[in-house]
Amino acid sequence: MKTNRGGGDEALKFSSFFFMPERPRDYLVLFIRFSVIACLVVSVSLVLRATFLSSSPRDYSTTYGLRFTTVPQKSIALSPTGSIGPLNVSHILFCxxxxxxxxxxRSQYTSLWWRNSTTRGFVWLDKPVNLPQNHSDVRFSIPIRVSDPGWTRFKFSSSRAAVRIARIIWDSYRLNLPDVRWFVMGDDDTVFFTENLVKVLSKYDHEQMWYIGxxxxxxxxxxxxxxxxxxGGGGFAISHPLAARLANAMDGCLQRYFYFYGSDQRIAACVSEIGVPFTEERGFHQLxxxxxxYVYLSAHPLTPLVSLHHLVYLDPMFPNKNPIESLQNLMxxxxxxxxxxxxQINCHEGKRQWSISISWGYSIQIYSYFLTAKELTTPLQTFKTWRSSSDGPFVFNTRSLPPDxxxxxxxxxMDGAEDVRFYGTKTRYSVADKNFGLCENNTEHSELTKVKRILVTSMKMDPEYWNKAPRRQCCEVMEGGRGKRKENEMLIRIRKCKSSERI
Structure with missing residues (x-):
């Protein structure tokens, strides 16, 4: 009974706590008690929710840009890139x-553009190589890997090395490195211009399947x-989602397309099976x-320069320099x-009707007579076809070298370049003989040959230039100078074309 009374008393106290105020001021006390209880309930709910969320799996790929992927025995898992923000060179894995x-x-070519602080990727070799003892040379610090020996089991008809090279995309993807948006293939004598490569690839959604080159x-x-x-020599880019599917399909494709000659041909056939078309970017140069x-590069298409290949087999880009020295000069x-x-920027010297074509950072051509803009953008043919050494055809128009x-x-x-604070750049160009023949008894041409040096000034191009509809810029010959500058030197300014200006 005592226990029951005690229980009854407690129940009475509990009910009175909420429902039985005896004096008016007790209503205020009741309101305060309700508020305290409500705050406690909300606090407990928040604590329980936080505890539940902390015990749930966390998406580290979004938080830290990392990618965790389980690699099954028979196929490579398809995983997202797990990264956000603008593309930069660290998102590219070079293969x-x-x-x-x-x-x-060949490492001399790769070392021209490889930067250990920012460039990611590997040079894939068929077997280990003995490097010289002098490891202070930057070219011997480029990361090297040996291809997985599994490539030797595939049959081939003409090029055994092509099988291994085609499989490099498989070797690279299975490393499962974090934050890779693009896989870029190239040869050991391919020179990439990485900032421009980033600019070109930024136009494309790396979460979609792209095959670009x-x-x-x-x-x-x-x-x-x-x-x-x-x-493949000019290089090409494969987005992460396509690389995932290509890596899974590669071995089967190598079996089916054993009769192809090149590694790039095998990869193209496999990409075609996946249903992804080829997207051409004209800045990749197989050469x-x-x-x-010279003249082909002097009439570069209106697109960023991305890569150069085969330079070891071509005449040097600059006179009196070997291929490596020429590239160092261009850099x-x-x-x-x-x-x-x-x-390329084209203009005319009005008084003398000279036609001027500038390939910025490389060369200038001046004709002693008038040429249209269309003619100036069409390269003179100073080269032959790759396989048969014939006069063509090519996939672009050419002009014959005039017999006269x-x-x-x-x-x-170009023999000098400098940054000009608050203005832009200055590049200097000196006359050089390209064995075009000696012109005699021609007054206009003789006047032109007196010009020995040309100074070109320009503002730096807007970083957003390639995100807009491209238009060639204009140039003009500036008057004035000191001493013999009027006769022996020429000053040219590159600028934006006026709204109604034509070349």
Whole structure:
């Protein structure tokens, strides 16, 4: 009974706590008690919710840009890139095809553009290579890997090395490195201009399947292999989702397409099975030509320069320099204005009717007579086709070199570049003989040959230039100078074309 009374008393106290105020001021006390209880309930709910969320799996791929993937026995898992924000060079994994026998020599080309602090990727060799003892040379610090030996089990008809090189995409993808949006393939003598590569790839959604590159300049090469194919020497880019599917399908494709010659042809066939088309970007240069690439590069298409290939087999880009020295020379102006390198700007010197074509950071051609803009943007043919060394055809128009030496241009090559604070850049060009022949008894041409040096000034190109509809810029010859400058030197300013201006 006592226990029951105690229970009854407690129940009475509990009910009175909430429902039985005896005096008016007790209503205020009751309101305060209700508020305290409500706050406690809300606090407990929040604590329980936080505890539940903390025990749930966390998406580290979104938080830290990392990717955790389970790799099954028979196939490679398809995983998202797990990264957000603008593309930069660290999102690109370079997959460079090399060979132990030639790597020490070819590493000179890769070291021109590889930066250990920012560049990610590997040079894939067929076997280990013995590097020189002097490891202070930057080219011997480029990461090297040996291809998985599984490639040796696949049959082939003509090129055994092509099987291994095609499988490099499988080797690279299975490393499962974090925050990779693009896999970029290239050869050990391919020179990439990485800032421009980032600019080009930024146009595309890396979460979609993309296959991007350039084809051959020689029609005979495209007919033999394929027009709708990215040629491997010029380099090509494969987005992460496509790389995942390509890695899973690669071994089967190698079995089916054993009769193809090149690794790039095998990859193109496999990409076609996945249903992804080839997207051409004209800044990737296979350079399937022989001879002098000078005039072809001097009439570069209106697009960022992304890559150069086969330079070891071509005449040096600059006179009196070997291929490596030529590339080192080109890298000087490139470091100052990446967007503008090799961009062609055309104008006329009004008084003397000279036609001027500038390939910024590389060369200048001046004709002693009037040429239209269409003619200036069409390269003179100073080269042959890659396979048969014939005069064509090519996948672009060419102009024949005029038989009369007086109708040929006087050529100048870049020999200095500097950054100008608050203004832009200055590049200097000196006259150089391209063996175009000696012009005699021609007054206009003789007047032109007096110009020995040209100074070109320009503002740096807007970083957003390539995100807009592209238009060639204009140039003009500036008057004035000191001493013999009027006769022996020329000053040219590059600027934006006026709204109604025509070249």
């Amino acid at each position: 460079i095809a090399g060979a132990a026998e030639t790597w020490i020599d 350039g084809n051959s300049e020689s029609v005979e090469q495209d007919v033999m292999h394929a027009y709708d194919m990215a040629f 399937d030509i022989k001879g002098d690439p 000087k102006p490139y470091s100052l204005d990446q967007n503008r390198i090799l961009q 030496p007086c109708q040929r241009p006087v050529t100048y090559f």
